[in-house]
Amino acid sequence: MLKALFLTTFVASGALSTAAYAAGDADAGEKLFKRCKSCHGIVDGDNTIVRGGRTGPNLFGVIGRSAGAVEGFRYGDSMVAAGEAGLVWTEEALAEYVADPTGYLRSFLGDDSARAKMTFKLRSGGEDVAAYLASLSPMMEMDGDGAGESEGSDSN
Numbered sequence: 001m002l003k004a005l006f007l008t009t010f011v012a013s014g015a016l017s018t019a020a021y022a023a024g025d026a027d028a029g030e031k032l033f034k035r036c037k038s039c040h041g042i043v044d045g046d047n048t049i050v051r052g053g054r055t056g057p058n059l060f061g062v063i064g065r066s067a068g069a070v071e072g073f074r075y076g077d078s079m080v081a082a083g084e085a086g087l088v089w090t091e092e093a094l095a096e097y098v099a100d101p102t103g104y105l106r107s108f109l110g111d112d113s114a115r116a117k118m119t120f121k122l123r124s125g126g127e128d129v130a131a132y133l134a135s136l137s138p139m140m141e142m143d144g145d146g147a148g149e150s151e152g153s154d155s156n
């Protein structure tokens, strides 16, 4: 009796949290990234993880970063405004953005004239691409090989 009650509560709260945001599948996201790389590379300093086009900013470390923050990239005004207004890329925000960049910026800024310079929409799988990009973000590597700051010390 008590056990049944416990189980029901457990299942119900589990269902609630997945409904809020279902984390994506990084392996599926890596495959989907083929559709991004005509415009975006993933480059960590000297280490090119994915060689890509230059129409869009480098997406290395994008999860956890402010919108519009890659040095030297010419973002659209709306993206700059969103970054200034506090937009930081979480997996959830990125998944929503790639599904409809202009729509996302309009609702974030509450401005119907906002426009994204990104002309591509990913109909489904945004959460998978977000999980893949998160897996490459420096902050997520902390418990990997431990050494985060070995810049320039490679000796092979």
Ligand code: HEC
Binding pocket: 032, 033, 035, 036, 037, 038, 039, 040, 055, 056, 057, 059, 062, 066, 067, 068, 069, 070, 074, 075, 076, 077, 078, 079, 089, 094, 097, 098, 115, 116, 117, 118, 119, 120, 122, 129
């Ligand atoms: C046709 C070229 C193109 C494609 C394809 C494309 N993007 Fe973009 N992306 C851009 C451009 C251009 C911007 C800059 C947008 C702006 O300034 O409004 C951008 C911006 C972004 C940003 C914001 C980055 C930042 O520094 O704030 C993210 C995140 C992003 N793209 C993810 C993706 C993902 C994931 C895919 C694949 C599913 C993708 N893009 C496909 C051109 C593209």
